[in-house]
Amino acid sequence: MIDAGRMMILLGAMLAGVGLWGVLPGATVRSRLLGAVLAAAGLGLVAAQLPWVGGWVDQSLFTLLAFVAVGSAAAAISLRNPVYAAIWFGMSLVATAGLLLFQGAQFLAVATIIVYAGAILVTFLFVLMLAEPSGRAPYDRQAWEGLVSALSGAFLVGILSLTVARALADPAEVVSPVPVPVTDQDRQAGILAEDHVRRIGQVLFDLPGPAGPNRAPKPGYLIAVEAAGVLLLAALVGAAAIAGRARTPQPDPAPKPHPTHSAGGPRHG
Amino acid sequence: MADREVALLANYLIVGAMLFALGAIGFLSRRNLILMFLCAEMMLQGVSLSLVAFGRFHNDWGGQVLVLLVITVAACEAAIALALIMVLFQRRGTLDVIAWQELREADQPPYVEDQPFEEPEPAAPEWPQLPLAGLRPEIPSEQTDYRPHV
């Protein structure tokens, strides 16, 4: 049952696991460069088993975006300085937005940039700056059970890739896709419509409707949107409540102060 | 055409799986509270890719709508989580997740790690010491009686 493609996937997953273990910050001296190379090789091996998404232009664009996304994510988890890690995560978000755009999800791509990279990530950075300006904490320098985590991640990738490979190999497993609309009319209605943003707006603020004699059921996600709004309000109130209380210093019942910056020496700029 | 769609789906699923796995690795191994949360967000990104891919494959708007909701929830979650992390940081003065072990059993000893790895502080650069201006410098004796080159 194990053919060459699957063997490659397994091998690639194992390599990636070992490489990622090397990449993680750790107490013992290890070669992070070697780890990075191994990880890239492994993940590349897995990705090479996949069919091309189109002509070589499409494929190279996709590969670039995917490489940047995955690479920045790997950097985000392995850098010792948390601020750097967060910034690399931002890079990963940009690449992910590109991937979404490649799919034809324009609104989502922009939303990712605005909300994720623009709001969430920035908040992260604010809090990081507030908490540890020097960025030299020992708990950032050492991963906890790095090997186990790396191997679990590798196993995860391997499993999912094998599943996809099996699905690809067996045509009966793959549900035949709904054909991409060719005519303008189809385009207007389908997910790849040219006025995608207007379409998604309509879909979002519409109530769901039944199927007609000639058409599919009408999608509508108004309830979900309203619920999301309420959730946002609750989060706002909650965050204000929690953080507000945090501003007034409480007497610590069991103070265990941990030095956040090293002693002695002039501060770095 | 159908093959292209299938290939697109397959590729996006793999990329999403990789992002998810990287996020899982980071969540399990990093000890900084904020970085752990960051990795959780990375996992959500991977999921979003998969959702969008499936939505396109089945020509269903639900995939993208769900991703939108995921982003919304991620925002709420970020707000609350960061507020909580602030509070926790003020309690212990550290962002280390291992500092919080109150959930353990009553008779379990606390986990104390061995000597944490401390990267040696790079030595403070040696700035040159300039003597006070205006004073005659002290010349050491051995430099006073030198032979001129013959």
Added chain:
Amino acid sequence: MFEIESLLVLIPALPLAATLVTAALGKPVLRHRSHVPLVAALSAAVVASLALLVAVHREAGHAGEQDGAVGFERIVPLWTWADVLNAQPEGAKGGTGRFHVEVVLRADPLTAVMLVVVTAVSLLVAVYSIGYMHDDPGYWRFFTYIGLFVFSMIMLVSVSNFALLYVFWEAVGLCSYLLIGFWFQKPEAAAAGKKAFLVNRVGDFGFALGIFLIWTTYGTLNFHDTAASGGGLAFGVLGRSALADPTWLVGGGTATAICLLLMLGACGKSAQLPLHVWLPDAMEGPTPVSALIHAATMVTAGVYMVARCAPLFAKSPQAQEVVAVIGGATALMAALIAVTQTDLKRILAYSTISQLGTMFLAMGAGTLLGVTAGMFHLVTHAFFKGLLFLAAGSVMHAMAGVIDVRKFGGLRRVLPVTHATFLVGALGLAGVVPLAGFWSKDAVLAAVWQRGSAGYLVLYVLALLTALLTAFYTFRAFFLTFYGPKRLPEETGGHTHESPRVMTVPMIVLAGATIVAGMALEWGRWLEHFLAKTPSIAYLESASHAPEVATGSKWTIAALGTLAAAAGIGLAWYLYLAAPGVLRRLTKRMQDLGLYGVSLGKFFVDEFYAWLIVRPLEALARLSAWLDSAAIDGLVNLVGWLPKGAGATLRWLQGGLIPLYAALMVLGLLVLLGALLI
């Protein structure tokens, strides 16, 4: 009122009622009057037994042989105890196809004689106990147990099937245990009671196996014939018509097995080799108990049982020989031991063992003469041995509990009545004409002689030697106690007195019986002819054709017996009274030869049993205790430790480390994915 049936029911009922009354009212109401119900009941029972004897004699004379059956018996069924259908064992000769056990009493000459002996001696001992146990705090308990014993013994000799015989066999054993350990606070008494019970148990085991074998061979446990459904007669094992049928009794190996197993039971109850060890220890009980149970009644149950089963023994000459050998050997061994003992009651205990051996020797002869001689000796022995024990108790009472013959002497002027009655009993035991012992011992010796074969002649010589030794040690005890310089042990405080009348009157009555009963029973060989009307014994008349003992031989046997007795008495007089110096030199000589030590050490049978049985059992008990505490407790502790261990192993998971929790979640997720997708 004087029919056999009502008498048969009355005789056990009276002591039973007395026992229940004493048990219920003894402690609260009767207290020092606790003897009244029992003495009254026993008096009535004696009268009833005598009336029964007369009635049976009359009816047996009338019955004759009119219906072709053997002997005379009258059966009185009371109620059914067990009734199981379709219980016929395979290969059984008879039976009704049911396991049917009734509570049924029988009246025949053997039973009648035993009843008279049991009730009479019990009454005399009960009266004696009024004085002996006078200030004992367990006074009411004593009479309760005595009443229970008498009831059990009466039922033992009255019942008419093996199952109930076994029940009351055990019941008398129980009463013996209770009475031996009467003063249970004394550890020796409690131990002696336990020993008696356990040794009896071994014998009872053999007895039970014998009963099982009888059931599988004969298909019935009844002694008597019963009416079968559909007319005709369902034979009992020893029934009148059954014994008349020459094909009824089974011979060969089965008969030998049955008889040997029954003999094992008799050895246990009647203290024969190798189960005799309990009787000397049983002297820890009060003296009336020794007199009643261990001289006159309980220990004779074995002899009674062998007499009752005489037809079964008649079918197996090998078993008869075994019985005779056991009896003869026991008699001689016990006599040898009694020669050196210093405890008066122990001397009498070994004497009892020896005399029981003589009875079994007679039973082992197997002829009509033999069995009746054994029963004759049983009756006379009950009288003179009971008398001797009561006299010993009187001495003990006067000597404030001291019974070691080395500690007192010359008491004949201090205790005149005791001295006289003891002398009568000793003469009876030695077998001096015309006292009872002479006639019964003479009958025994004649029966053994009558068999004629070489083995039996050897046994005859041994029996003569035993008679000599018997006379010797009896009079040794007599002379040591009542003659010589007067010495009193310090426990008496220097003054003592004869026993009260309530104690001496029974002794005098028994002395009278000793003098008279022998001649009375032997007059016209009345006892022999009377007993020969019992179905079991009547069978022997036709079954075993031993030649009649010639008159000349009879005189020879009598002369030899008397000579042996006289020689024994003379030797005792010479050594203990006339020439103590000779005694000292002889004792020294015997000690140097080691014979003295062997005799004093009771042939070391107890020590042998301790080595063979008790020590391995103790080792086994220690091993079991160790196994229990180490293995079984260890196992239980392990079961208790397992949850704790499992908990301790898994507790580290709850360390409070959040990354650990996250890792476990991911691990679970991976396991799930792996299971689903691989």
